[in-house]
Amino acid sequence: MGHQQGSTPVEAEMALPQRADGGDGLRRIHEGALQWAITTPDAPALTEGARTWSYAALAASVERAAAFLRGIGVRAGDRVMLVGENGAALAAFILAASRLDACAVLENARRAPLEVDRICCHCDPRRVVYLVGNSPDARAHALRAEASLSRLDELGEVACGPLNESAATDPVSGTERDLAVLIYTTGTTGEPKGVMLMHANLLFLGRMMVQLRRLHPADRVYGALPITHVMGLAAVFGGTFRAGAQLFIVPRFNVADCAAALATHGITIMQGAPAMFAKLAEHARSHPVAAPRLRFIAAGGAPIDATVKADTEALFPGLTLHNGYGLTEGSGLCWTRLDDPRADDSVGRALPGVELKLLDAQGQPVPAGGVGELWARGPQVMQGYYRNPALTARVLRDGGWFNTEDLARIDADGNVFIVGRTKDLIISGGFNVYPLEVENALNAHPAVVHSAVVGRAGASSEDVIAFVELVAAQRPALAELQAFLGERISPYKRPREIYAMAALPCSPNGKVLKNRLKQMLAQSDMPDATRLA
Incomplete structure (x- = not known):
């Protein structure tokens, strides 16, 4: 484990057992969340607006969503496309798909109509479900598709597209290596790329949040990152529920609402894109920002720069804006550590069980200190691109190595510095x-x-x-x-x-x-x- 340019300090975290199921026998992503409905049923699980669901109530909502999916013909191995934005309904349906051994195709409602249509055509889902209760954009997509409306008690209104009787099922083995979600990478041109993430991929990231970010049941996590994207899904959504903590979920980021939540809801953890922290620091120039219980902040999803880091740390004295690196195909690959805060823009060291190497354009190792394409392998690397073996073969090689197509350098202690995209x-x-x-x-x-x-x-x-x-x-x-x-x-x-x-x-x-x-x-x-x- 580690990388191929110098040695990484031996850490206790590296000695932990590495199992494909995430280390504790879980096989499905819903199991990590719903186990708390048995052990701490009354603990708060999810807050949306003025309403809070306990873990017992969340489990009941997941069962209600699963019954709805079953009733509209969704079977094990089917793909069910979920079009929506952050909220209790989307959370319940993601876990419900897992409960049925179906694959959730996660689609943010803010995508353009033609993008949604192209992705739907590519993944060929058994059903398309629109979570319209808190998303005008999802409702617009549903109206365009002439979907039928239903009301599911506390989950609100959902709309369902027609049954696709010709949709073929994907294999289900009953293991953690079954397909959990399909996430299509961003972009408005070219053929859609559906990233196949297994339950094992997501379970691993949830476990890392508990282990390395030290999430615990008393934490209150701000959930503005979309759970239709990998960072919001794996780290925020998955990590919070894996820890038995409370997720304050919001449909989309609004800087004033975020500042209010930090001040009044006892938020302890906030993860976001660098742009979110930049906007929060700008907001603080003309509005007071208080976060009395905030203990951990981290950026990811895009490169961070020294100015955003400095401004954010000045806004929250005593806290380090931690950094990380991942991508849809590989979720989190590197994180800075709580006990080793960085003053620079490093994305930290590889996660336990993750190996990294740098190769030049000819596929040869890059000399120490040099810049090269970053290759990775580990428990969170995708299964491949859905129905695209040629593209899968281009980036996934024998032995499980994945080409991130990002340029990086790695120092002697294993700290990774992202330089940019190869194609950029x-x-x-x-x-x-x-x-x-x-x-x-x-x-x-x-x-x-x-x-x-x-x-x-x-x-x-x-x-x-x-x-x-x-x-x-x-x-x-x-x-x-x-x-x-x-x-x-x-x-x-x-x-x-x-x-x-x-x-x-x-x-x-x-x-x-x-x-x-x-x-x-x-x-x-x-x-x-x-x-x-």
Whole structure:
């Protein structure tokens, strides 16, 4: 275990037994949550708005959702597509699908109609269920599909699409290696990629949250990250219920609501995308933010920069903004440790049972200290891409090694530093430009909340182009930002053009959609962007 560039300190965590079922005999993701309905039935499990479900009530809701699915023809091995946003209903239906040995295809309702249609066509589900009670977007999808409405007591309204009698079932072995969920990666172009995650993958991450993040039943976890995406599902949703803690679930992130929850609901744990913490720090400039019980904060899902880290830690004195790295295909691969807080932007060391290596473009090991493509293998690596063996074979190799297609370096102690995406690398004037480095420099400017850097093809090279989200009422001149960058990065790395946007286009989990920015540039269609002069 560990990596191939130097040795990692021997830790007690590495001596723990590594079992595919997550280490304690669980075979299904619902078992980790519903065990508390037996041991601590009255303990609070889930809060949505003004209502709180105990673990006993959560178990009853899961059984009600399972009975509904069974009644509409969902069988073991079927795929049931769940279109919705964070809430008690979506939580219950995810666990209910597990209860029936069905696979939940998780689809955030905020996707565009054509994206939802394309994914539905690809996964060929037995049924599509729309959780419309707390999501106008889910209701719009349901109306477009002419789905039939039902009311399930405390779970509210759900809508059901027609029965797909031709949908074939997937094999069910009765082990933790059965398919638990399909999550389709973000993007608006190209063929959909359905990431097949087994129960074992998700159970492992829940166990790591208890072991390394020390979740316990007294914790109150803020759940703004979408549970239709892997970080929200595996770490927030799975980790909270694995620990028997309480999840405060919200449909989507709103900075004012988040600040209110931290102040009044005794939130002890908050995990989010770096953009969420950036917005919270900006909010604090004009509004008081108090979090009297907060004990742990962590960012993930997108690269973090030093400015966001510093601003967040200043907002919450005494706390370290921990970092981590993963992706849909591999969930969490690296985390910083509670007993080894980092002052830099490292994503920490590999999780117990995870191995890492860096390879160059020819597939050869990268010398110590060098940058290469990050390969990983471990208990949380996906089974493959659904109905796409060719793409699966491209990224999964013999021995279980998975190519993350991210560029990284690893120091002598095993700490990983993400440099950027292989496909995002910009070749400018013959030099390699890593967008993350430029974004970190831009984000250090006091007027910049958030930034994204992409390449634009030129006659013989690529231009570096930046998009920025600015602090309210501030509009720095291009020359000011260029001068600022001149002290921090080399001339060939500096953006040729910088565009200001009210909000960068992001997926529901806070990841900037760079493909959309590239499309805007290629088509010269940027009504929401203003070029700085």
